[in-house]
Amino acid sequence: MLKFLLTRIASAVPTLLIVTAAIFALMRMIPGDPAVLMLGDMAQPGQVEELRQRMGLDQPLPIQFVTWLGKVLSGDFGQSIATGEPVLPLIFERFGVSASVVLIAVVLASVIAVPAGMIAAWRQNSLGDVAIVGTATLMLSVPSFWLGLMLLTVFGLWLGWLPVVGYVSLADDPTAGLLYLIMPVLTLVMVEAGAITRMARASTIEVARLEYITHARAKGLSERAVMWRHAFRNAFAPTWTLIGLILGSLLANIAVTETVFTIPGLGRMLIDGIFARDYPVVQGCMLFIAFIYVAVNLLVDLIYPLLDPRVAA
Amino acid sequence: MKLTSLILAAGLAAATGAAAFAETATEGGKLVIRLNADIRATDGVNRDGNTDMVLHHIFETLVAYRDDLTIGPLLAESWTVSEDGRVYTFTLREGAKFHNGAPVTAQDVVWNWERKVSQGADWFCNAYFDGSQGMKVESVAAADDRTVVFTIDAPNALFLAQLANIQCNAWVAHPDSVAADGSWKAEAPIGSGPFQMAEWKRGQYVELQKFQDYVPVKAPMSGYAGDRSAHVDAVRFLVIPDTAAAEAALYAGQIDVLPDLEPANIPEAEKNGAQVVTGQGLGFQTVLVQTADPLLSDVRMRKAIIQAIDFKQIAELRSGGLTGFNPSMVAQASSFFDEDFLEWPAYDPAASAALLAEIGYKGEPITIQTNTRYQSMYEVGVLVQAMLQASGINAQLEVLDWATQLDNYSSGKFQLQSFSYSPRLDPSLLYGLFLGDKAERASTQWESPEAMQLYIESTQTSDPEARKALFKKLHALLVQDLAVMGVMYVPQVDAVGSAVSGYDVWPGGRARGWGVSKTK
Numbered sequence: 001m002l003k004f005l006l007t008r009i010a011s012a013v014p015t016l017l018i019v020t021a022a023i024f025a026l027m028r029m030i031p032g033d034p035a036v037l038m039l040g041d042m043a044q045p046g047q048v049e050e051l052r053q054r055m056g057l058d059q060p061l062p063i064q065f066v067t068w069l070g071k072v073l074s075g076d077f078g079q080s081i082a083t084g085e086p087v088l089p090l091i092f093e094r095f096g097v098s099a100s101v102v103l104i105a106v107v108l109a110s111v112i113a114v115p116a117g118m119i120a121a122w123r124q125n126s127l128g129d130v131a132i133v134g135t136a137t138l139m140l141s142v143p144s145f146w147l148g149l150m151l152l153t154v155f156g157l158w159l160g161w162l163p164v165v166g167y168v169s170l171a172d173d174p175t176a177g178l179l180y181l182i183m184p185v186l187t188l189v190m191v192e193a194g195a196i197t198r199m200a201r202a203s204t205i206e207v208a209r210l211e212y213i214t215h216a217r218a219k220g221l222s223e224r225a226v227m228w229r230h231a232f233r234n235a236f237a238p239t240w241t242l243i244g245l246i247l248g249s250l251l252a253n254i255a256v257t258e259t260v261f262t263i264p265g266l267g268r269m270l271i272d273g274i275f276a277r278d279y280p281v282v283q284g285c286m287l288f289i290a291f292i293y294v295a296v297n298l299l300v301d302l303i304y305p306l307l308d309p310r311v312a313a
Numbered sequence: 314m315k316l317t318s319l320i321l322a323a324g325l326a327a328a329t330g331a332a333a334f335a336e337t338a339t340e341g342g343k344l345v346i347r348l349n350a351d352i353r354a355t356d357g358v359n360r361d362g363n364t365d366m367v368l369h370h371i372f373e374t375l376v377a378y379r380d381d382l383t384i385g386p387l388l389a390e391s392w393t394v395s396e397d398g399r400v401y402t403f404t405l406r407e408g409a410k411f412h413n414g415a416p417v418t419a420q421d422v423v424w425n426w427e428r429k430v431s432q433g434a435d436w437f438c439n440a441y442f443d444g445s446q447g448m449k450v451e452s453v454a455a456a457d458d459r460t461v462v463f464t465i466d467a468p469n470a471l472f473l474a475q476l477a478n479i480q481c482n483a484w485v486a487h488p489d490s491v492a493a494d495g496s497w498k499a500e501a502p503i504g505s506g507p508f509q510m511a512e513w514k515r516g517q518y519v520e521l522q523k524f525q526d527y528v529p530v531k532a533p534m535s536g537y538a539g540d541r542s543a544h545v546d547a548v549r550f551l552v553i554p555d556t557a558a559a560e561a562a563l564y565a566g567q568i569d570v571l572p573d574l575e576p577a578n579i580p581e582a583e584k585n586g587a588q589v590v591t592g593q594g595l596g597f598q599t600v601l602v603q604t605a606d607p608l609l610s611d612v613r614m615r616k617a618i619i620q621a622i623d624f625k626q627i628a629e630l631r632s633g634g635l636t637g638f639n640p641s642m643v644a645q646a647s648s649f650f651d652e653d654f655l656e657w658p659a660y661d662p663a664a665s666a667a668l669l670a671e672i673g674y675k676g677e678p679i680t681i682q683t684n685t686r687y688q689s690m691y692e693v694g695v696l697v698q699a700m701l702q703a704s705g706i707n708a709q710l711e712v713l714d715w716a717t718q719l720d721n722y723s724s725g726k727f728q729l730q731s732f733s734y735s736p737r738l739d740p741s742l743l744y745g746l747f748l749g750d751k752a753e754r755a756s757t758q759w760e761s762p763e764a765m766q767l768y769i770e771s772t773q774t775s776d777p778e779a780r781k782a783l784f785k786k787l788h789a790l791l792v793q794d795l796a797v798m799g800v801m802y803v804p805q806v807d808a809v810g811s812a813v814s815g816y817d818v819w820p821g822g823r824a825r826g827w828g829v830s831k832t833k
Contacts, residue, residue, distance in 0.1 A: 032716030036723045040361070041734050041746070042480055043756070044440040048723065051434075083353050085515075094516070149557060157565050165553050165562040167517055259554050264516030268554065272350065275686075277716050 034277040078280035098265035105188035113193040117200025139194035148260040204235040244300030248293035357482030372484030372504035377537035385538030398468025408528035412509040419455030438481035548826035576633030593646035595736030596803040620665035621704035628801035640799035646820035686715040694731035725755035759796035
């Protein structure tokens with residue numbers, strides 16, 4: 001197990017290094033100058049060049065990259081070009097906001113979708129199966145921004161049950177915080193539950209066809225016992241991987257939901273950073289997201305053998 | 314954005330009434346104003362439009378723009394100018410206090426000025442005062458506690474205008490806004506305005522509280538000048554990046570003021586019970602022409618393009634009929650404006666075709682750069698392309714992201730660009746932006762030594778009539794050179810909740826929380 005863990009951690013290092021180089025290169029390849037954006041149409045002659053110098057953007061790219069990487073390795077992600085704030089504390093603050101939304105959403109989506117997918121598989125081709133698969137497909141097809149706006153219109157505007165804009169941290173006020181989280185979490189749950197349901201169904205169907213399930217039935221076990229005691233662990237293993245991937249990707253892709261619901265999370269910070277060509281913010285966010293992605297998938301891999309012992313072997 | 318607006322519109326059409334989640338409106342109360350992005354800082358140096366808007370509630374400049382774009386009193390209740398036009402003596406408002414209770418003194422004005430100037434190019438307005446663009450402030454001194462004296466090197470019509478310049482943030486802060494190490498206290502700046510900083514929750518909102526001891530200047534509220542008394546207990550600037558969500562929040566009663574409503578959305582806003590306040594604006598919508606381009610360097614080609622575009626129709630469509638076409642650098646809102654500034658080659662596709670034939674135009678492509686971040690720029694770009702194509706000009710639309718387009722503008726890499734300028738409150742400031750030498754500044758749009766001379770004269774002449782005459786000469790030259798295609802000055806359109814009274818727009822374009830009440 002320790003060897004497995006060390007191997008996985010060691011393999012993550014080059015991944016992160018490649019990611020840092022790719023992020024840096026991509027940001028510099030996009031046209032648009034942060035100094036020009038900072039000054040806008042108010043720029044005076046010479047001011048743009050002076051600002052670029054102060055930002056270090058006049059240095060050759062390899063020097064900029066090495067300087068940045070060196071600082072990152074010592075825990076200094078630099079300062080935001082737009083606001084002058086240090087990037088790393090900003091990332092932690094915003095990540096906390098995004099993580100609260102994403103974690104609740106993924107847990108809820110899993111709790112709903114995994115049993116739904118397994119039930120659909122167990123009753124394959126029944127009316128229930130068709131209904132579950134149809135609903136899951138519909139949810140998969142709905143863009144999150146559209147769903148978010150519909151929820152906002154219905155529950156925020158028509159019914160007036162929920163706040164349309166604003167955000168309250170769960171740490172500051174748990175009750176109000178939950179109220180503000182309902183719609184964004186619901187949006188993510190509805191979108192992600194579709195994928196999880198379909199994966200849970202597909203893997204359960206596969207497991208249900210295996211001989212050991214037939215053997216369990218032959219022993220005279222009830223269908224419920226067969227499903228939960230024998231089929232669940234093996235059927236859940238591939239779904240678990242998908243949940244890990246969803247968790248990682250949601251942290252990166254939550255920007256649309258955060259924008260619609262005015263949540264001050266990491267995704268919105270990243271998008272704002274891209275529009276402003278705020279290199280330190282974008283590079284810091286992307287690197288952090290890549291790290292989280294690797295960490296989540298490492299965690300998934302470590303838990304996987306508990307679900308499917310063949311992997312550890 | 315179109316899709317999201319449609320979805321929301323469909324939802325709103327079915328709504329029978331906006332259910333209010335927000336607290337019940339009361340006398341006093343809290344005014345909630347939408348910001349489309351967070352402010353950058355509170356020092357007035359690292360700034361953008363949102364930052365300026367918020368900070369001008371906390372701080373006050375000596376003088377400020379009125380509704381009619383003349384200069385009025387604010388922190389200075391009066392001022393005199395010496396006969397030679399070089400010495401400005403300001404008398405500070407009696408009873409003016411900082412939020413910490415300290416009186417505002419002339420020494421504070423001097424301290425602020427020296428701090429701003431010491432920041433060099435960080436404070437971009439330094440260029441307006443350090444002689445690099447003509448005007449130089451030679452000294453600033455406190456004659457007594459309430460009298461401050463500015464001496465400039467030569468008479469300049471723009472001195473007061475630049476002191477009042479919203480973007481310059483040449484306001485007066487208490488020295489305790491700066492920590493012992495010289496850094497600015499971003500969370501606790503101390504000004505003398507009608508509101509004081511309560512909380513800045515980054516990425517979420519800036520909340521200001523009414524300053525109870527505020528003593529206004531004895532002049533009626535007008536623009537950013539005059540009486541700035543607050544009637545609400547607090548103003549919250551709430552960050553809502555998505556416009557559709559901001560509109561929904563207004564209709565649900567969760568925000569009170571939605572600045573910059575799209576004119577096309579006015580009927581929807583009114584249907585949902587919002588009040589729509591409109592007025593003339595100063596944001597200049599243009600179609601920029603790269604006169605250094607081989608094809609477009611020929612003034613006849615530029616004229617053919619202009620004659621192929623129905624600018625009046627574009628202005629009518631884009632503004633919802635709230636304003637008309639204006640090709641000049643003198644806005645309808647300006648006291649200098651009259652009909653002479655509308656002179657421009659008329660829309661005449663036949664004449665355009667004849668001119669194209671005379672030039673020998675053979676369908677060479679002309680690219681119009683635009684972006685989707687700013688709806689007005691995008692729509693103007695699309696309309697211009699359609700009109701040019703209808704007249705046989707091979708116009709191509711290139712949709713870029715805003716950062717890329719701005720970079721191209723800055724480096725002059727374009728043929729045509731649909732572009733908007735932020736408000737300049739004096740015509741000279743706009744002329745100064747366009748005129749110059751492309752070799753020195755690539756974003757220069759108009760190279761004309763003769764026009765440059767007139768522009769310089771306009772900055773040195775104080776008499777309004779003489780300045781107007783100079784602006785007319787400048788416009789006549791622009792009609793001759795056709796170096797910039799002005800479309801219109803984007804009108805101010807703000808939507809406010811039904812509980813709000815006393816809210817109005819002004820040409821400066823920034824929302825104001827003073828003078829506004831909330832009622833049940």
